[in-house]
Amino acid sequence: MSRNLGQSSLRRKRRSGNSIAAFDCLPTPLRQLLSEAALRRSPASARSIWSKLQAKGLTPDETLIPLSQAKAKTLARDRKSTVFIANAQT
Secondary structure (H helix, E strand, C coil), X not given: CCCCCCCCCXXXXXXXXXXXXXXXXXXXHHHHHHXXXXXXXXXXXXXXXXXXXXXXXXXXXXXXXXXXXXXXXXXXXXXXXXXXXXXXXX
């Protein structure tokens, strides 16, 4: 059976709970960032990073920068994502 998980060499993790409900509770800029992501990220981990950055006093726009950098770092670790990285740089 084929699943809509894409091609990735990164290990997948099983999550418990309702990820759709967790996604719906995220702030709008964070939901937008996650909806455009090349690889899936759990709403819980994204919220955790978002909350830590907001606690440091960053604005929502400033908070998106480290999240985008984390995404790029994860894609760089993935052997099968070279297409995503090349397309993102053009």
